[in-house]
Amino acid sequence: MSTPTKFVPQATPETQPYWDGTAARELRIQQCVPEQHTFFYPRTSCPTCGTEEVKWVTASGRARLHTYVISHRPAPGFTPPYVIAVVELEEGPRMMTNLVGIDPDPDLLELDMDLVVDFEARGEDISVPVFRPTGSKEAA
Amino acid sequence: MSDVVIMGAAETDQLGKLPDISTLELHLQSARSALRDAGLGIEDIDGIASVSAPGPVTIAHALGITPSWVDTTSVGGASFLFHVRHAVAAIRAGQANAVLITHGESGRSRVGAPPWAMAKDSLSGQFEFPFGVLGPPTTFSLPVMRFLKETGTTIEQLAEVAVAQRRWSSQNPRAMFQEEVSVQDVLDSRPVASPLTLLMCCLVTDGGGALVVTSREFAESRGTDHPLVSVLGTGECATTPMISQMADMTRCEQFEVSSRHALQEARLTTDDIDHLMIYDAFAHVPLFGLEDMGFVGRGEAGAFVADGHTSPGGSLPMNTNGGGLSYTHTGMYGMFAIQEAVRQLRGEAAAQVPDVSTSLVLGNGGMFMSAATLVLGNAAAA
Numbered sequence A: 001m002s003t004p005t006k007f008v009p010q011a012t013p014e015t016q017p018y019w020d021g022t023a024a025r026e027l028r029i030q031q032c033v034p035e036q037h038t039f040f041y042p043r044t045s046c047p048t049c050g051t052e053e054v055k056w057v058t059a060s061g062r063a064r065l066h067t068y069v070i071s072h073r074p075a076p077g078f079t080p081p082y083v084i085a086v087v088e089l090e091e092g093p094r095m096m097t098n099l100v101g102i103d104p105d106p107d108l109l110e111l112d113m114d115l116v117v118d119f120e121a122r123g124e125d126i127s128v129p130v131f132r133p134t135g136s137k138e139a140a
Numbered sequence B: 001m002s003d004v005v006i007m008g009a010a011e012t013d014q015l016g017k018l019p020d021i022s023t024l025e026l027h028l029q030s031a032r033s034a035l036r037d038a039g040l041g042i043e044d045i046d047g048i049a050s051v052s053a054p055g056p057v058t059i060a061h062a063l064g065i066t067p068s069w070v071d072t073t074s075v076g077g078a079s080f081l082f083h084v085r086h087a088v089a090a091i092r093a094g095q096a097n098a099v100l101i102t103h104g105e106s107g108r109s110r111v112g113a114p115p116w117a118m119a120k121d122s123l124s125g126q127f128e129f130p131f132g133v134l135g136p137p138t139t140f141s142l143p144v145m146r147f148l149k150e151t152g153t154t155i156e157q158l159a160e161v162a163v164a165q166r167r168w169s170s171q172n173p174r175a176m177f178q179e180e181v182s183v184q185d186v187l188d189s190r191p192v193a194s195p196l197t198l199l200m201c202c203l204v205t206d207g208g209g210a211l212v213v214t215s216r217e218f219a220e221s222r223g224t225d226h227p228l229v230s231v232l233g234t235g236e237c238a239t240t241p242m243i244s245q246m247a248d249m250t251r252c253e254q255f256e257v258s259s260r261h262a263l264q265e266a267r268l269t270t271d272d273i274d275h276l277m278i279y280d281a282f283a284h285v286p287l288f289g290l291e292d293m294g295f296v297g298r299g300e301a302g303a304f305v306a307d308g309h310t311s312p313g314g315s316l317p318m319n320t321n322g323g324g325l326s327y328t329h330t331g332m333y334g335m336f337a338i339q340e341a342v343r344q345l346r347g348e349a350a351a352q353v354p355d356v357s358t359s360l361v362l363g364n365g366g367m368f369m370s371a372a373t374l375v376l377g378n379a380a381a382a
Protein backbone atom coordinates (compact mmCIF):
# COMPACT_ATOMS: atom_id res chain seq x y z
CA MET A 1 0.00 0.00 0.00
CA SER A 2 1.44 3.35 -0.99
CA THR A 3 1.50 6.27 1.41
CA PRO A 4 -0.88 9.03 0.32
CA THR A 5 1.10 11.97 -1.02
CA LYS A 6 0.32 15.66 -1.05
CA PHE A 7 -1.52 17.16 -4.02
CA VAL A 8 0.83 17.85 -6.94
CA PRO A 9 -0.13 20.87 -9.07
CA GLN A 10 0.42 20.99 -12.81
CA ALA A 11 1.49 24.05 -14.81
CA THR A 12 -0.28 25.46 -17.84
CA PRO A 13 1.70 27.20 -20.61
CA GLU A 14 0.85 30.56 -19.06
CA THR A 15 1.87 29.61 -15.50
CA GLN A 16 5.01 27.65 -16.45
CA PRO A 17 7.44 30.53 -15.62
CA TYR A 18 6.02 30.61 -12.07
CA TRP A 19 6.63 26.89 -11.59
CA ASP A 20 10.07 27.15 -13.20
CA GLY A 21 10.75 29.76 -10.51
CA THR A 22 9.65 27.68 -7.55
CA ALA A 23 11.72 24.75 -8.87
CA ALA A 24 14.72 27.14 -8.74
CA ARG A 25 13.68 28.24 -5.21
CA GLU A 26 12.53 31.63 -6.46
CA LEU A 27 9.09 33.15 -5.99
CA ARG A 28 8.25 34.82 -9.31
CA ILE A 29 5.29 37.15 -9.57
CA GLN A 30 4.22 39.54 -12.29
CA GLN A 31 4.29 43.27 -12.83
CA CYS A 32 2.84 45.43 -15.58
CA VAL A 33 5.41 47.51 -17.40
CA PRO A 34 3.48 50.81 -17.79
CA GLU A 35 2.32 51.19 -14.17
CA GLN A 36 4.32 48.62 -12.16
CA HIS A 37 1.14 47.02 -10.80
CA THR A 38 2.31 43.81 -9.12
CA PHE A 39 0.00 40.79 -9.15
CA PHE A 40 -0.44 37.12 -8.39
CA TYR A 41 -1.69 34.52 -9.70
CA PRO A 42 -0.04 34.41 -13.15
CA ARG A 43 -2.06 36.02 -15.94
CA THR A 44 -1.40 37.47 -19.37
CA SER A 45 -2.79 40.93 -18.65
CA CYS A 46 -2.71 43.28 -15.69
CA PRO A 47 -5.90 43.00 -13.57
CA THR A 48 -5.53 46.63 -12.46
CA CYS A 49 -5.03 48.47 -15.78
CA GLY A 50 -5.62 45.80 -18.43
CA THR A 51 -2.32 46.09 -20.26
CA GLU A 52 -0.87 42.97 -21.86
CA GLU A 53 2.61 44.37 -21.32
CA VAL A 54 3.56 42.35 -18.25
CA LYS A 55 6.87 40.97 -16.99
CA TRP A 56 8.06 38.48 -14.39
CA VAL A 57 9.83 39.75 -11.28
CA THR A 58 11.36 37.82 -8.40
CA ALA A 59 9.64 38.56 -5.10
CA SER A 60 11.74 39.25 -2.01
CA GLY A 61 10.18 36.23 -0.29
CA ARG A 62 9.27 38.36 2.73
CA ALA A 63 5.61 38.26 3.77
CA ARG A 64 3.24 38.72 6.70
CA LEU A 65 0.65 36.30 8.05
CA HIS A 66 -2.68 37.70 6.84
CA THR A 67 -5.01 34.97 8.10
CA TYR A 68 -5.04 31.21 8.73
CA VAL A 69 -6.93 28.15 9.91
CA ILE A 70 -5.63 25.13 11.75
CA SER A 71 -7.03 22.22 9.78
CA HIS A 72 -8.05 19.11 11.68
CA ARG A 73 -9.02 17.25 8.51
CA PRO A 74 -6.66 14.58 7.12
CA ALA A 75 -5.89 15.85 3.61
CA PRO A 76 -3.77 13.32 1.68
CA GLY A 77 -0.14 13.56 2.81
CA PHE A 78 -0.88 16.00 5.65
CA THR A 79 -0.89 15.07 9.33
CA PRO A 80 -3.47 17.13 11.24
CA PRO A 81 -3.36 19.58 12.79
CA TYR A 82 -1.60 21.76 10.20
CA VAL A 83 -1.79 25.41 9.22
CA ILE A 84 -3.39 26.63 5.99
CA ALA A 85 -2.61 30.33 5.64
CA VAL A 86 -3.00 33.35 3.42
CA VAL A 87 0.12 35.51 3.43
CA GLU A 88 0.59 39.02 2.13
CA LEU A 89 3.81 39.39 0.16
CA GLU A 90 5.98 42.43 0.75
CA GLU A 91 5.13 43.43 -2.84
CA GLY A 92 1.38 43.43 -2.02
CA PRO A 93 -0.27 40.35 -3.55
CA ARG A 94 -1.63 37.61 -1.29
CA MET A 95 -1.37 33.86 -1.74
CA MET A 96 -2.48 30.67 -0.06
CA THR A 97 0.25 28.56 1.52
CA ASN A 98 1.20 26.38 4.47
CA LEU A 99 3.19 27.52 7.49
CA VAL A 100 6.24 25.45 8.42
CA GLY A 101 8.75 25.72 11.25
CA ILE A 102 6.10 26.68 13.80
CA ASP A 103 3.65 24.62 15.84
CA PRO A 104 -0.03 24.85 14.90
CA ASP A 105 -0.77 26.67 18.13
CA PRO A 106 -3.04 29.77 18.12
CA ASP A 107 -0.88 31.33 20.85
CA LEU A 108 2.12 31.29 18.51
CA LEU A 109 0.32 32.30 15.34
CA GLU A 110 -0.01 36.05 15.52
CA LEU A 111 -1.62 37.80 12.57
CA ASP A 112 0.82 40.07 10.67
CA MET A 113 3.86 38.19 12.03
CA ASP A 114 6.87 38.27 9.70
CA LEU A 115 7.41 35.28 7.45
CA VAL A 116 9.84 34.23 4.76
CA VAL A 117 9.33 31.91 1.80
CA ASP A 118 10.64 28.38 1.67
CA PHE A 119 10.01 25.64 -0.88
CA GLU A 120 8.59 22.15 -0.50
CA ALA A 121 9.15 19.52 -3.17
CA ARG A 122 6.11 17.80 -4.65
CA GLY A 123 7.07 14.84 -6.77
CA GLU A 124 10.05 14.99 -9.13
CA ASP A 125 9.89 18.42 -10.72
CA ILE A 126 7.48 20.58 -8.76
CA SER A 127 8.02 22.69 -5.65
CA VAL A 128 5.38 24.75 -3.89
CA PRO A 129 6.03 27.88 -1.83
CA VAL A 130 5.52 27.53 1.93
CA PHE A 131 6.32 30.14 4.58
CA ARG A 132 8.13 30.01 7.92
CA PRO A 133 8.65 32.60 10.64
CA THR A 134 11.56 34.92 9.91
CA GLY A 135 14.63 33.59 11.68
CA SER A 136 13.35 30.01 11.98
CA LYS A 137 15.35 27.13 10.60
CA GLU A 138 15.20 26.49 6.87
CA ALA A 139 13.70 23.21 5.71
CA ALA A 140 16.21 20.55 4.65
CA MET B 1 -42.59 47.55 -15.48
CA SER B 2 -44.67 44.38 -15.30
CA ASP B 3 -44.87 42.58 -12.00
CA VAL B 4 -43.15 39.18 -11.90
CA VAL B 5 -44.14 36.66 -9.25
CA ILE B 6 -43.14 33.34 -7.73
CA MET B 7 -46.27 31.33 -8.53
CA GLY B 8 -45.10 27.89 -7.40
CA ALA B 9 -42.54 26.74 -4.83
CA ALA B 10 -41.76 23.35 -3.32
CA GLU B 11 -39.01 21.25 -1.79
CA THR B 12 -38.56 17.49 -2.03
CA ASP B 13 -40.88 15.58 0.32
CA GLN B 14 -37.86 14.45 2.31
CA LEU B 15 -34.55 16.10 3.13
CA GLY B 16 -31.50 14.60 4.79
CA LYS B 17 -30.07 11.21 3.89
CA LEU B 18 -31.76 9.90 0.74
CA PRO B 19 -29.57 7.12 -0.71
CA ASP B 20 -32.48 5.79 -2.80
CA ILE B 21 -32.97 8.97 -4.89
CA SER B 22 -30.57 10.16 -7.61
CA THR B 23 -29.51 13.74 -8.21
CA LEU B 24 -31.69 13.92 -11.34
CA GLU B 25 -34.72 12.51 -9.53
CA LEU B 26 -34.34 15.13 -6.76
CA HIS B 27 -34.65 17.80 -9.50
CA LEU B 28 -37.65 16.09 -11.11
CA GLN B 29 -39.49 15.45 -7.86
CA SER B 30 -39.03 19.11 -6.88
CA ALA B 31 -40.14 20.28 -10.32
CA ARG B 32 -43.36 18.25 -10.29
CA SER B 33 -44.16 19.44 -6.76
CA ALA B 34 -43.60 23.09 -7.71
CA LEU B 35 -45.84 22.69 -10.78
CA ARG B 36 -48.57 21.14 -8.59
CA ASP B 37 -48.12 23.95 -6.09
CA ALA B 38 -48.63 26.47 -8.93
CA GLY B 39 -51.54 24.54 -10.43
CA LEU B 40 -49.70 24.31 -13.76
CA GLY B 41 -48.75 21.45 -16.09
CA ILE B 42 -45.61 20.79 -18.13
CA GLU B 43 -47.37 22.32 -21.16
CA ASP B 44 -47.39 25.70 -19.38
CA ILE B 45 -43.60 25.90 -18.94
CA ASP B 46 -41.54 27.50 -21.70
CA GLY B 47 -38.37 28.40 -19.78
CA ILE B 48 -36.05 26.30 -17.64
CA ALA B 49 -33.05 27.14 -15.47
CA SER B 50 -30.68 25.04 -13.42
CA VAL B 51 -26.98 24.58 -12.71
CA SER B 52 -24.68 22.76 -15.13
CA ALA B 53 -25.09 19.22 -13.77
CA PRO B 54 -27.28 17.43 -14.61
CA GLY B 55 -28.29 20.59 -16.45
CA PRO B 56 -31.48 22.18 -17.77
CA VAL B 57 -31.55 20.19 -21.02
CA THR B 58 -31.58 16.88 -19.16
CA ILE B 59 -34.14 18.11 -16.66
CA ALA B 60 -36.45 19.56 -19.33
CA HIS B 61 -36.26 16.44 -21.48
CA ALA B 62 -36.95 14.11 -18.56
CA LEU B 63 -40.01 16.17 -17.61
CA GLY B 64 -41.26 16.38 -21.21
CA ILE B 65 -40.68 20.08 -21.70
CA THR B 66 -39.14 21.68 -24.83
CA PRO B 67 -37.95 25.03 -23.47
CA SER B 68 -37.57 28.08 -25.71
CA TRP B 69 -35.58 29.87 -22.97
CA VAL B 70 -32.68 28.24 -21.08
CA ASP B 71 -30.36 29.48 -18.33
CA THR B 72 -27.46 27.37 -17.03
CA THR B 73 -25.83 29.97 -14.80
CA SER B 74 -23.74 27.79 -12.51
CA VAL B 75 -21.88 29.92 -9.98
CA GLY B 76 -22.32 27.89 -6.81
CA GLY B 77 -25.06 27.88 -4.21
CA ALA B 78 -26.37 31.32 -5.18
CA SER B 79 -27.13 30.15 -8.73
CA PHE B 80 -30.88 29.78 -8.11
CA LEU B 81 -31.13 33.44 -7.08
CA PHE B 82 -29.34 34.35 -10.32
CA HIS B 83 -31.90 32.19 -12.16
CA VAL B 84 -34.78 34.10 -10.57
CA ARG B 85 -33.20 37.41 -11.57
CA HIS B 86 -32.62 36.22 -15.13
CA ALA B 87 -36.15 34.77 -15.35
CA VAL B 88 -37.61 38.13 -14.26
CA ALA B 89 -35.70 39.86 -17.06
CA ALA B 90 -36.76 37.26 -19.63
CA ILE B 91 -40.42 37.47 -18.65
CA ARG B 92 -40.36 41.28 -18.79
CA ALA B 93 -38.68 41.11 -22.20
CA GLY B 94 -41.32 38.72 -23.49
CA GLN B 95 -38.78 35.94 -24.05
CA ALA B 96 -40.44 33.55 -21.62
CA ASN B 97 -43.84 33.22 -19.97
CA ALA B 98 -43.38 30.64 -17.21
CA VAL B 99 -39.91 29.62 -16.01
CA LEU B 100 -39.19 26.50 -13.97
CA ILE B 101 -36.05 26.69 -11.77
CA THR B 102 -34.86 23.43 -10.25
CA HIS B 103 -32.35 22.30 -7.65
CA GLY B 104 -31.50 18.74 -6.67
CA GLU B 105 -28.34 17.54 -5.01
CA SER B 106 -27.32 14.23 -3.56
CA GLY B 107 -24.79 16.09 -1.46
CA ARG B 108 -24.54 13.46 1.24
CA SER B 109 -25.23 10.17 -0.56
CA ARG B 110 -23.79 11.31 -3.93
CA VAL B 111 -26.13 9.16 -6.03
CA GLY B 112 -25.81 10.10 -9.70
CA ALA B 113 -23.79 13.14 -8.63
CA PRO B 114 -20.92 14.67 -10.63
CA PRO B 115 -17.42 13.84 -9.28
CA TRP B 116 -15.56 16.52 -7.36
CA ALA B 117 -13.47 18.56 -9.80
CA MET B 118 -9.81 18.47 -8.74
CA ALA B 119 -7.99 19.29 -11.99
CA LYS B 120 -4.29 19.70 -11.20
CA ASP B 121 -3.85 22.46 -13.78
CA SER B 122 -6.92 24.52 -12.82
CA LEU B 123 -6.29 27.76 -10.94
CA SER B 124 -7.38 26.16 -7.67
CA GLY B 125 -5.39 23.04 -8.52
CA GLN B 126 -2.23 25.12 -8.85
CA PHE B 127 -2.68 27.76 -6.16
CA GLU B 128 -4.96 26.34 -3.44
CA PHE B 129 -5.32 22.54 -3.53
CA PRO B 130 -1.57 21.91 -2.88
CA PHE B 131 -1.94 23.28 0.66
CA GLY B 132 -4.04 20.54 2.21
CA VAL B 133 -7.42 22.13 1.63
CA LEU B 134 -10.17 19.57 1.85
CA GLY B 135 -13.42 21.12 0.73
CA PRO B 136 -15.17 24.25 1.94
CA PRO B 137 -14.48 23.85 5.70
CA THR B 138 -10.76 24.46 5.15
CA THR B 139 -11.09 27.32 2.64
CA PHE B 140 -14.32 29.19 3.35
CA SER B 141 -13.09 29.44 6.95
CA LEU B 142 -9.89 31.33 6.06
CA PRO B 143 -11.27 34.89 6.39
CA VAL B 144 -12.53 34.29 9.95
CA MET B 145 -9.34 35.11 11.89
CA ARG B 146 -8.81 38.32 9.94
CA PHE B 147 -12.48 39.29 10.35
CA LEU B 148 -12.34 38.75 14.12
CA LYS B 149 -9.18 40.82 14.42
CA GLU B 150 -10.26 43.75 12.26
CA THR B 151 -13.87 44.01 13.46
CA GLY B 152 -13.36 43.15 17.13
CA THR B 153 -15.91 40.34 16.84
CA THR B 154 -15.41 37.58 19.42
CA ILE B 155 -15.43 33.83 18.93
CA GLU B 156 -18.37 33.67 21.36
CA GLN B 157 -20.34 36.04 19.12
CA LEU B 158 -19.53 33.81 16.15
CA ALA B 159 -20.93 30.86 18.10
CA GLU B 160 -24.12 32.86 18.78
CA VAL B 161 -25.01 32.56 15.07
CA ALA B 162 -25.31 28.80 15.46
CA VAL B 163 -27.19 29.22 18.76
CA ALA B 164 -29.74 31.62 17.22
CA GLN B 165 -30.44 29.34 14.29
CA ARG B 166 -31.10 26.35 16.57
CA ARG B 167 -33.74 28.48 18.27
CA TRP B 168 -35.47 28.64 14.87
CA SER B 169 -34.88 25.02 13.85
CA SER B 170 -36.25 23.84 17.22
CA GLN B 171 -39.63 25.04 15.85
CA ASN B 172 -39.21 23.29 12.50
CA PRO B 173 -40.07 19.56 12.29
CA ARG B 174 -38.30 19.29 8.89
CA ALA B 175 -34.98 20.57 10.26
CA MET B 176 -32.18 18.02 10.54
CA PHE B 177 -31.00 19.38 13.90
CA GLN B 178 -33.73 20.63 16.26
CA GLU B 179 -32.09 20.52 19.66
CA GLU B 180 -31.19 23.92 21.11
CA VAL B 181 -27.50 24.49 21.88
CA SER B 182 -25.52 26.91 24.03
CA VAL B 183 -22.49 29.00 23.11
CA GLN B 184 -20.39 26.58 25.15
CA ASP B 185 -21.82 23.60 23.23
CA VAL B 186 -20.79 25.27 19.96
CA LEU B 187 -17.28 26.12 21.19
CA ASP B 188 -16.81 22.64 22.69
CA SER B 189 -17.86 20.78 19.53
CA ARG B 190 -15.16 19.07 17.48
CA PRO B 191 -12.61 21.46 15.92
CA VAL B 192 -12.79 21.34 12.10
CA ALA B 193 -10.72 24.26 10.87
CA SER B 194 -9.85 26.25 13.98
CA PRO B 195 -11.26 28.64 14.99
CA LEU B 196 -14.33 26.99 13.40
CA THR B 197 -15.89 24.05 15.21
CA LEU B 198 -18.32 21.47 13.86
CA LEU B 199 -21.45 23.35 14.97
CA MET B 200 -20.27 26.47 13.08
CA CYS B 201 -20.23 24.43 9.85
CA CYS B 202 -23.20 23.59 7.64
CA LEU B 203 -24.82 20.21 7.27
CA VAL B 204 -24.25 17.94 4.29
CA THR B 205 -27.58 16.57 3.06
CA ASP B 206 -29.59 15.30 0.09
CA GLY B 207 -32.61 17.20 -1.19
CA GLY B 208 -34.05 19.54 -3.75
CA GLY B 209 -36.41 22.39 -4.46
CA ALA B 210 -38.02 24.18 -7.39
CA LEU B 211 -39.76 27.43 -8.27
CA VAL B 212 -42.18 28.55 -10.97
CA VAL B 213 -41.70 32.21 -11.96
CA THR B 214 -44.29 33.95 -14.17
CA SER B 215 -45.87 37.33 -14.81
CA ARG B 216 -48.51 38.41 -12.29
CA GLU B 217 -50.92 38.78 -15.19
CA PHE B 218 -50.50 35.13 -16.19
CA ALA B 219 -50.62 33.85 -12.60
CA GLU B 220 -53.81 35.77 -11.83
CA SER B 221 -55.43 34.62 -15.06
CA ARG B 222 -54.83 31.00 -14.03
CA GLY B 223 -55.55 31.46 -10.32
CA THR B 224 -53.59 29.78 -7.50
CA ASP B 225 -54.22 28.18 -4.12
CA HIS B 226 -51.33 30.11 -2.55
CA PRO B 227 -50.65 33.84 -2.24
CA LEU B 228 -48.39 35.18 -4.99
CA VAL B 229 -44.94 36.41 -3.99
CA SER B 230 -43.67 39.41 -5.96
CA VAL B 231 -40.04 39.74 -7.00
CA LEU B 232 -39.55 43.40 -6.04
CA GLY B 233 -35.85 43.70 -6.80
CA THR B 234 -32.80 41.60 -7.69
CA GLY B 235 -29.03 41.98 -7.91
CA GLU B 236 -26.02 39.87 -8.75
CA CYS B 237 -22.23 40.15 -8.60
CA ALA B 238 -19.17 37.91 -8.88
CA THR B 239 -15.61 38.47 -7.70
CA THR B 240 -12.95 35.78 -7.24
CA PRO B 241 -12.78 32.06 -8.05
CA MET B 242 -10.23 31.59 -5.21
CA ILE B 243 -10.90 32.76 -1.68
CA SER B 244 -7.19 33.59 -1.21
CA GLN B 245 -7.66 36.32 -3.82
CA MET B 246 -10.48 38.23 -2.07
CA ALA B 247 -9.70 41.93 -2.36
CA ASP B 248 -10.50 42.37 1.35
CA MET B 249 -10.88 39.22 3.44
CA THR B 250 -13.10 41.00 5.99
CA ARG B 251 -15.71 42.26 3.50
CA CYS B 252 -17.64 40.59 0.74
CA GLU B 253 -17.96 43.06 -2.12
CA GLN B 254 -20.57 41.02 -3.97
CA PHE B 255 -22.86 41.00 -0.90
CA GLU B 256 -22.79 44.81 -0.91
CA VAL B 257 -23.21 45.23 -4.68
CA SER B 258 -25.96 42.66 -5.23
CA SER B 259 -28.04 43.82 -2.27
CA ARG B 260 -27.63 47.50 -3.14
CA HIS B 261 -28.94 46.81 -6.66
CA ALA B 262 -31.82 44.70 -5.35
CA LEU B 263 -32.93 47.26 -2.77
CA GLN B 264 -32.63 50.13 -5.27
CA GLU B 265 -34.82 48.32 -7.77
CA ALA B 266 -37.36 47.57 -5.03
CA ARG B 267 -37.18 51.22 -3.88
CA LEU B 268 -36.66 49.97 -0.32
CA THR B 269 -33.97 50.30 2.35
CA THR B 270 -32.74 47.77 4.89
CA ASP B 271 -35.18 49.37 7.39
CA ASP B 272 -38.09 48.17 5.25
CA ILE B 273 -37.10 44.48 5.40
CA ASP B 274 -39.21 42.34 7.77
CA HIS B 275 -37.48 39.01 7.28
CA LEU B 276 -33.99 38.05 6.22
CA MET B 277 -32.32 34.95 4.80
CA ILE B 278 -28.50 35.00 4.55
CA TYR B 279 -26.83 31.93 3.09
CA ASP B 280 -25.05 30.35 6.05
CA ALA B 281 -22.57 27.77 4.84
CA PHE B 282 -20.56 28.69 7.94
CA ALA B 283 -21.36 30.81 10.99
CA HIS B 284 -19.33 33.81 9.84
CA VAL B 285 -21.16 34.26 6.53
CA PRO B 286 -24.31 35.84 8.07
CA LEU B 287 -22.06 38.26 10.01
CA PHE B 288 -20.44 39.36 6.76
CA GLY B 289 -23.89 39.63 5.17
CA LEU B 290 -25.39 41.76 7.94
CA GLU B 291 -22.47 44.21 7.77
CA ASP B 292 -21.84 44.24 4.02
CA MET B 293 -25.52 44.80 3.19
CA GLY B 294 -25.73 47.60 5.77
CA PHE B 295 -28.26 46.05 8.17
CA VAL B 296 -25.72 46.91 10.89
CA GLY B 297 -22.49 48.94 10.95
CA ARG B 298 -18.98 47.59 10.61
CA GLY B 299 -18.09 45.35 13.55
CA GLU B 300 -21.65 45.34 14.92
CA ALA B 301 -23.00 42.06 13.51
CA GLY B 302 -21.66 39.79 16.27
CA ALA B 303 -23.27 41.80 19.06
CA PHE B 304 -26.47 42.18 17.00
CA VAL B 305 -26.87 38.39 16.78
CA ALA B 306 -25.73 37.82 20.38
CA ASP B 307 -28.35 40.32 21.61
CA GLY B 308 -31.07 38.20 20.02
CA HIS B 309 -32.15 40.54 17.22
CA THR B 310 -32.12 37.72 14.64
CA SER B 311 -33.67 35.13 17.00
CA PRO B 312 -37.40 34.33 17.46
CA GLY B 313 -39.09 37.49 18.74
CA GLY B 314 -36.19 39.70 17.58
CA SER B 315 -36.35 42.82 15.42
CA LEU B 316 -34.87 41.13 12.32
CA PRO B 317 -35.80 37.43 12.11
CA MET B 318 -33.04 35.72 10.12
CA ASN B 319 -32.60 32.20 8.74
CA THR B 320 -35.94 31.17 10.20
CA ASN B 321 -35.84 27.62 8.79
CA GLY B 322 -32.67 26.96 10.85
CA GLY B 323 -30.44 27.66 7.84
CA GLY B 324 -27.67 25.60 6.37
CA LEU B 325 -26.32 25.12 9.88
CA SER B 326 -29.43 23.32 11.19
CA TYR B 327 -32.17 22.89 8.53
CA THR B 328 -30.49 21.40 5.46
CA HIS B 329 -27.49 22.05 3.22
CA THR B 330 -27.22 19.97 0.07
CA GLY B 331 -24.15 21.83 -1.18
CA MET B 332 -25.96 24.55 -3.14
CA TYR B 333 -28.25 25.80 -0.40
CA GLY B 334 -29.58 28.97 -2.10
CA MET B 335 -32.79 27.29 -3.27
CA PHE B 336 -33.76 26.51 0.33
CA ALA B 337 -33.21 30.11 1.42
CA ILE B 338 -35.64 31.27 -1.31
CA GLN B 339 -38.16 28.57 -0.33
CA GLU B 340 -38.21 29.75 3.30
CA ALA B 341 -38.72 33.38 2.25
CA VAL B 342 -41.66 32.29 0.05
CA ARG B 343 -43.18 30.30 2.94
CA GLN B 344 -42.82 33.27 5.30
CA LEU B 345 -44.45 35.63 2.77
CA ARG B 346 -47.29 33.15 2.17
CA GLY B 347 -47.80 32.68 5.91
CA GLU B 348 -46.98 28.96 5.60
CA ALA B 349 -43.65 28.67 7.48
CA ALA B 350 -43.07 26.18 10.29
CA ALA B 351 -41.71 28.98 12.49
CA GLN B 352 -43.96 31.69 11.05
CA VAL B 353 -42.97 35.27 11.81
CA PRO B 354 -46.01 37.55 12.32
CA ASP B 355 -46.73 40.33 9.79
CA VAL B 356 -44.04 39.61 7.21
CA SER B 357 -44.58 41.68 4.06
CA THR B 358 -41.00 41.89 2.76
CA SER B 359 -38.13 39.42 2.77
CA LEU B 360 -34.56 39.77 1.54
CA VAL B 361 -32.65 36.67 0.46
CA LEU B 362 -28.86 36.86 0.10
CA GLY B 363 -27.28 33.92 -1.69
CA ASN B 364 -23.59 33.13 -1.60
CA GLY B 365 -21.85 31.13 -4.34
CA GLY B 366 -18.60 29.22 -3.90
CA MET B 367 -16.26 30.48 -1.20
CA PHE B 368 -17.17 34.20 -1.28
CA MET B 369 -17.06 33.86 -5.09
CA SER B 370 -20.43 35.16 -6.24
CA ALA B 371 -23.63 36.50 -4.72
CA ALA B 372 -27.18 37.36 -5.70
CA THR B 373 -29.91 39.09 -3.74
CA LEU B 374 -33.69 38.89 -4.06
CA VAL B 375 -36.10 41.32 -2.42
CA LEU B 376 -39.48 39.62 -2.24
CA GLY B 377 -42.87 40.86 -1.06
CA ASN B 378 -46.48 39.78 -0.64
CA ALA B 379 -49.72 41.71 -1.21
CA ALA B 380 -49.14 43.69 2.01
CA ALA B 381 -45.85 45.06 0.59
CA ALA B 382 -47.63 46.95 -2.19
Ligand SMILES: [Zn+2]
Binding pocket: A032, A035, A036, A037, A046, A047, A048, A049, A050, A051
Ligand atom coordinates in the same frame (compact mmCIF):
# COMPACT_ATOMS: atom_id res chain seq x y z
ZN1 LIG C 1 -1.22 47.57 -14.63
